[in-house]
Amino acid sequence: MTSQPSQRITLAGFIITLLGAIFFSTKAIIVKLAFQDTKVDALTLLTLRMLFSLPFYILAIWLGARKEKATPLSTKQWLQVAVTGILGYYLSSLFDFIGLQYVSAGLERLILFLYPTFAVLINTFLFKSPLHRTQVIALLLTYTGIGIAYAGELHADTSAPGFFYGSFMIFLCAVTYSLYLVGTGRLVNKTGATRYTAYTMMAATAGIFIHFALTKPLSSISFTPALTGYSIALAIVATVLPSFMMSNGMKRIGSNNVAIITSIGPVSTILQAYYILGEPLLPLQLFGTFLVIVGVLIIGRKAGKEQAA
Template sequence: MATGDGMCASRRASRAARARPMIPMMTETHPRSWRIAGFALSAAGAMLFAIKGVLIKLIYRYGIDTTSLLAMRMVLAVPVFALVGAYQWRRLDREGRPDARTICLAMLVGILGYYVSSWLDFQGLQTLDAQTERLILFTYPFLVILFGRMLFGHPLRAHALIGAGLSYVGLFVMFAGAPTRAGAAMLIGGGFVAAAAITFALYQLFARELILRCGASLFTAIAMSAAGLMALLGFFLTHPAAALVPPRGAWALILALAVFATIVPAFLMSAGTARIGAQGTAIVSTISPIVTIVVAIVVLGEPFGWPEAVGTLCVLGGVGLFSLIETRPRSYQAGEEGPA
């Protein structure tokens, strides 16, 4: 018995000895500038994602409808993700590749998150201003918590309820305080964007396990490719092929939407997350609504008065409170899953 205990202790000591040098080694290999670069990459990705709504509002001035714009975006973006997916697939050995069931599930989840959610968001922007759209979408973390509780029995924490309440109070102030937002068209647009936030929250919940099975890059490639095919199918069922060619003046904006508000920020966020983790990326992403509001005011001439100021502070305060508390280091018992 003593010998067995000694062997166990020896093995534990050996593992500890191997584990201890890892922190200094990472510090030497990845100096402080590595983490600074991670924050910069994540911030750049969040800011590029933030201009999406403004670009869409500018494109709509050319009379392009939601289905056509989504198809145009996918035509330009999907080939890049498909190439990345093919590269990731070739890197995996046969045993490490996801099976057919996992691939099919990744495709279905991708259609939910990248097609259905995007279509609802794009449709909402037909009548809703860009800054309100970004703030409504930014409440999706609370919906992840709510649906996680309803569907998977995840714990429902008090700080999530407080943060959600503060955020939705902010949205109420924005709609109630500005008469133009209380009109039927704006409310319908807000409903579309709220539905987009719901479907994106469901996507986040269902995607987690599939990302672990496939890897982030391969999962994104599969999901985006499936969403792109669905977007093109929806387009060709309802539009003539000629409608896929936009007016000449809109080309630059659509290219910017596909490249600088879809492809580039996706890779920037991935690179940033690799350096600072998902927790750091979540906190850095709180810059996104601020960028959207500033660009919408400067480029689109959207109003910004006391309802917008109070609403923005409430939403950012609610999400910021939730993010800071949710990402605090916690102690985990054996067998529990640590922070991502």
């Protein structure tokens, strides 16, 4: 079956996915700093993120078009790529940026990382993808860890204005991103990792630009040095690099394994939020973080054994 290659775990796929998850985890930190220092709104910051990301994806499309063996996409594949792009980098990003105005970076990452559970369940029950014992153990460990850390965050954040609204927006982000993740796992081998990433990001960019054009005047953007710097960092460090790495990881090891490995994201974000934003680091967070790391290391150990075999 064509799904088998995407489910094989390799050490290279594990490392690429892990680094991509860590880069992605910087997004919440950069967004919080931008909100704090520039008072920019969520839609404007998201628009600037995609504006500065756009040249890299155009370059990727141009380089991909030069490959002689690149198979043209069918109409159905174009539609599927567009839908996954809208779900993954337009709607989910918009929900995420709105939510980050009301909740801490650490809590955002914890709620967002419900998406691997959704992705694995969709793959298992809708597409009949096998769920191996290692994946079950890793899921139990990582989500027990996330739940414990989340409980700690609740004690610190529930008094903040808009806390529950922001939490709900992040939850919607997790739902839409899980649909993107599943779609990516089923499309990336057919279209190629680089081309798929570039096309989905272009679709998302079109949606974001249209949204901005319909709701805000272009003159509302103030290109101050601070806002420009945060936008460029958000585009390159937290968008372009990890998006290509995650797609490549999915091509190598499959969306189920990627969903589990990327649970390291909350750990990375919580630590960055503590050192950079000064957010509290609670005992429950530390214990939850430990469980998440153990779960991720189980997948990494399995990756090493399969590559050596």
